[in-house]
Amino acid sequence: MGTTENFNTTMRHFAIITICTLCIACDTEKPANGNLPPENKLVPTWPDTRKTTGGSFSITLNPTGGEIVENKHFSLDLHVKSTVTTAGVLEVKVDADMPAHGHGMNTQPEVVAGKEGAYRVDGMLFHMAGEWVITVEVGSQGKMERASFPVQIE
Amino acid sequence: MRWKLTTTAGVLAAFLAGCDRPSPQDAQLSGEELSEVLKLSPLPTPPPSPTNTFADDPGAARLGQSLFYNAHLSSNGEISCATCHNPGHGFSDAKPLAEGLKTTRRHSQALWNMAYQRWYFWDGRTDSLWAQSLQPLQSPDEMGATPEHALSVVAGDRTLKTAYEELFGPLPPAGEPLDRFLTNLGKTFEAYQRQLISTNSRFDQFVSRIRGGEPRESAGLSETERRGLKLFVGRGRCILCHSGPNLSDGEFHNIGLPKHPDLRRDSGRFEGVRLVKKDPFNGFGEFSDDRGPDTNIKLRYLIVKLNNMAEFKTPSLRHVAETAPYMHDGRFATLRDVINHYSELKDEPPLGHREETLLPLNLPKREKDDLEAFLKTLTGEPLEESLLESP
Numbered sequence: 001m002g003t004t005e006n007f008n009t010t011m012r013h014f015a016i017i018t019i020c021t022l023c024i025a026c027d028t029e030k031p032a033n034g035n036l037p038p039e040n041k042l043v044p045t046w047p048d049t050r051k052t053t054g055g056s057f058s059i060t061l062n063p064t065g066g067e068i069v070e071n072k073h074f075s076l077d078l079h080v081k082s083t084v085t086t087a088g089v090l091e092v093k094v095d096a097d098m099p100a101h102g103h104g105m106n107t108q109p110e111v112v113a114g115k116e117g118a119y120r121v122d123g124m125l126f127h128m129a130g131e132w133v134i135t136v137e138v139g140s141q142g143k144m145e146r147a148s149f150p151v152q153i154e
Numbered sequence: 155m156r157w158k159l160t161t162t163a164g165v166l167a168a169f170l171a172g173c174d175r176p177s178p179q180d181a182q183l184s185g186e187e188l189s190e191v192l193k194l195s196p197l198p199t200p201p202p203s204p205t206n207t208f209a210d211d212p213g214a215a216r217l218g219q220s221l222f223y224n225a226h227l228s229s230n231g232e233i234s235c236a237t238c239h240n241p242g243h244g245f246s247d248a249k250p251l252a253e254g255l256k257t258t259r260r261h262s263q264a265l266w267n268m269a270y271q272r273w274y275f276w277d278g279r280t281d282s283l284w285a286q287s288l289q290p291l292q293s294p295d296e297m298g299a300t301p302e303h304a305l306s307v308v309a310g311d312r313t314l315k316t317a318y319e320e321l322f323g324p325l326p327p328a329g330e331p332l333d334r335f336l337t338n339l340g341k342t343f344e345a346y347q348r349q350l351i352s353t354n355s356r357f358d359q360f361v362s363r364i365r366g367g368e369p370r371e372s373a374g375l376s377e378t379e380r381r382g383l384k385l386f387v388g389r390g391r392c393i394l395c396h397s398g399p400n401l402s403d404g405e406f407h408n409i410g411l412p413k414h415p416d417l418r419r420d421s422g423r424f425e426g427v428r429l430v431k432k433d434p435f436n437g438f439g440e441f442s443d444d445r446g447p448d449t450n451i452k453l454r455y456l457i458v459k460l461n462n463m464a465e466f467k468t469p470s471l472r473h474v475a476e477t478a479p480y481m482h483d484g485r486f487a488t489l490r491d492v493i494n495h496y497s498e499l500k501d502e503p504p505l506g507h508r509e510e511t512l513l514p515l516n517l518p519k520r521e522k523d524d525l526e527a528f529l530k531t532l533t534g535e536p537l538e539e540s541l542l543e544s545p
Binding site: 070071073100101102103104106107108109110122123125127128129130 | 397403404406452457
């Protein structure tokens with residue numbers, strides 16, 4: 001009987017510790033504003049900033065006009081911040097796909113460089129509702145890094 | 155023992171039959187489905203046609219209407235636009251493949267709501283309705299008119315000549331290039347066709363009543379039709395491509411149709427992109443009226459991709475019940491055949507690959523009935539009689 005009581009007490013403590021740990025973990029992942037972390041959300045709060053795969057660049061995207069509407073051409077304001085010193089002229093490419101559909105846009109976006117890391121991306125068109133992923137490739141001298149921005153179009 | 159087995163089987167059969175019988179809840183739209191439904195109606199005012207300054211000119215529309223029904227424009231004097239775009243058949247053709255001077259390789263598209271489209275023809279090989287009009291007029295398989303023949307028809311008819319010259323100035327003299335003259339004819343064809351707008355279907359009335367606060371159950375669609383609508387915007391995911399108030403995304407998809415037994419393989423949009431880019435009558439050409447710095451965004455950024463192989467334009471579903479047969483090659487005689495295709499998706503396309511979100515729906519007969527019943531609610535009111543013949 002004593003053994004059973006000890007086992008129950010141990011399990012109770014284990015459960016409490018597990019719940020506390022989970023709560024702490026949840027609280028740690030949740031940003032102060034209560035939104036899901038950027039890695040998981042499909043409907044980003046614009047502007048959305050993400051690091052490239054190699055960590056050399058921080059990319060900020062913002063639809064010109066503030067939103068993306070299904071089946072309407074749109075432009076993006078894009079900003080590249082280098083966290084390392086890069087050699088040569090930065091190359092920036094933008095495209096978008098629907099991973100679940102096996103296709104992307106029917107357009108080829110055009111990236112126009114502005115001043116101090118600012119770019120404008122024209123010719124974007126999400127012709128269907130669903131999950132799109134905007135891919136930004138940045139680099140120089142053939143060494144490109146990539147950042148992906150999932151977007152849910154309703 | 156036999157009695158017990160029979161009774162058990164009977165009870166089971168009655169239970170299963172009861173399961174198959176739809177309940178009122180099956181027609182109940184969820185909040186998410188309702189928000190999708192509201193996106194489908196009403197149709198807004200048609201977008202402008204920036205490459206055609208005559209697009210909404212009543213005089214141009216009247217001339218375009220005269221020409222649309224004028225068989226003298228064809229080389230044999232027997233074929234008009236209305237031959238294949240029959241107003242008595244939803245401005246489409248009951249034949250699977252269009253038949254002009256010869257049989258073509260595609261079905262005549264219905265002309266309802268063309269003003270809302272982004273591209274024209276099944277492969278989108280023109281970027282305006284006026285540029286589209288020039289091709290069947292001159293195609294040796296369709297009307298076979300030379301520019302000189304078209305000029306002689308207009309010049310030889312006092313009413314047509316006067317109407318043309320009031321809009322565009324004097325007809326070109328013999329021997330002059332006729333591209334501008336043809337373009338002007340095309341722009342009148344567009345002006346007429348922009349009036350072929352679907353209005354006030356039973357589905358539109360249903361949405362309007364819901365917006366007005368009426369309960370969905372008494373908003374004008376039967377339970378069967380509402381179940382079909384629920385399937386259309388929900389599990390069937392038809393709205394992925396048949397989106398927006400025109401029930402078309404205006405773009406192109408490969409829907410996994412197998413090879414047509416009597417036709418060559420058709421690359422569809424893959425070739426269409428190349429053709430629209432080199433079309434001298436496209437929005438970048440000298441005959442376009444759109445000269446601003448931000449013109450023709452749709453054409454400027456257009457690109458051809460392998461994915462475009464065997465893609466065809468999503469047709470509008472407005473008036474779909476009256477425009478059989480269906481698909482770019484008219485292979486399906488009935489709406490039920492179309493629904494069966496999407497339900498089964500048993501074949502692979504001969505070119506390209508099927509849109510990956512298209513998966514067999516495996517619809518039972520009752521759901522096919524529901525979907526078909528809903529599609530029939532998309533027929534709008536008839537147009538004014540005066541638009542259905544030469545003015």
